[in-house]
Amino acid sequence: MIEFKDIYKSFGPKHVLRGVSLTVNTGEVFFVIGASGAGKSVLVKHLVGLLRPDSGQIILDGEDITSLTEKEFYPIRKRCAMVFQNATLFDSMTLLDNVALPIRKHKRVSVKEARRQAMEKLALVGMEGEALRYPADFGDGMRKKVAIARALTLDPEFVIFDEPTTNVDPISANMVDKLIRRLSDDHGVTSIVISHDLRSIFGIADRIAMIYQGNLLLDGTREDFKNSPNPIIQQFIQGQPEGPMEV
Numbered sequence: 001m002i003e004f005k006d007i008y009k010s011f012g013p014k015h016v017l018r019g020v021s022l023t024v025n026t027g028e029v030f031f032v033i034g035a036s037g038a039g040k041s042v043l044v045k046h047l048v049g050l051l052r053p054d055s056g057q058i059i060l061d062g063e064d065i066t067s068l069t070e071k072e073f074y075p076i077r078k079r080c081a082m083v084f085q086n087a088t089l090f091d092s093m094t095l096l097d098n099v100a101l102p103i104r105k106h107k108r109v110s111v112k113e114a115r116r117q118a119m120e121k122l123a124l125v126g127m128e129g130e131a132l133r134y135p136a137d138f139g140d141g142m143r144k145k146v147a148i149a150r151a152l153t154l155d156p157e158f159v160i161f162d163e164p165t166t167n168v169d170p171i172s173a174n175m176v177d178k179l180i181r182r183l184s185d186d187h188g189v190t191s192i193v194i195s196h197d198l199r200s201i202f203g204i205a206d207r208i209a210m211i212y213q214g215n216l217l218l219d220g221t222r223e224d225f226k227n228s229p230n231p232i233i234q235q236f237i238q239g240q241p242e243g244p245m246e247v
């Protein structure tokens with residue numbers, strides 16, 4: 001379980017997070033939604049120690065990780081993997097070696113063993129048949145799946161997906177959604193998905209938190225969002241250009 005408690009974060013005069021509290025339960029697919037610039041990426045970066053809050057706490061399975069040192073964050077980053085929005089693969093390496101790279105870096109294993117483990121992760125995302133091909137042979141959706149396989153190499157309990165379907169064609173986006181859902185259902189992975197892709201949100205979210213003007217506007221199920229009387233939420237989830245939402 002991940003708990004964000006009353007998180008405040010400013011950059012100079014810009015108050016990005018103003019007391020955000022939310023809880024992500026183990027095994028669920030939890031979406032963080034909100035307009036571009038709302039502070040979604042800023043929030044999740046606190047979980048892996050890429051940012052530190054001005055105040056508030058981050059609790060991971062009961063352990064307060066807010067004030068850990070950089071070194072103390074290493075094991076946390078193995079437990080919580082992040083798939084960055086612009087995750088890129090090395091063009092000069094096969095898909096297999098791209099995925100084997102973090103295994104080689106973090107585990108004392110032979111090249112052969114690293115490739116064996118990498119193959120397992122490629123199989124998990126349905127790309128094992130393409131292992132010896134190069135990133136340039138594939139479109140964004142396939143490359144995204146390989147980036148996800150790479151994030152899974154150290155068997156993380158928590159995976160943060162930062163806009164996994166942005167700039168991905170609709171069919172590939174659907175594959176990525178299904179993969180995220182399957183990782184949770186079949187492998188017990190807890191996913192935090194940052195997105196404003198309405199199709200993903202209403203397709204696979206167990207729970208959704210919407211951030212607006214530095215605060216949590218609503219935290220609930222898809223039904224809670226559909227039934228919310230809040231006009232800002234309705235504007236967002238219906239994708240209406242006109243409305244009360246200030247962006």
Ligand SMILES: Nc1ncnc2c1ncn2[C@@H]1O[C@H](COP(=O)(O)OP(=O)(O)O)[C@@H](O)[C@H]1O
Nearest residue numbers: 011014016034035036037038039040041042043
């Ligand atoms: N390291 C940083 N330094 C200064 N401003 C930042 C930094 N990171 C994010 N911001 C600002 O914080 C706000 C929220 O950013 P972000 O969390 O990336 O938005 P989004 O919800 O689109 O992910 C933006 O206005 C952004 O410019």
Ligand SMILES: [Mg+2]
Nearest residue numbers: 040041042162
């Ligand atoms: Mg972002």
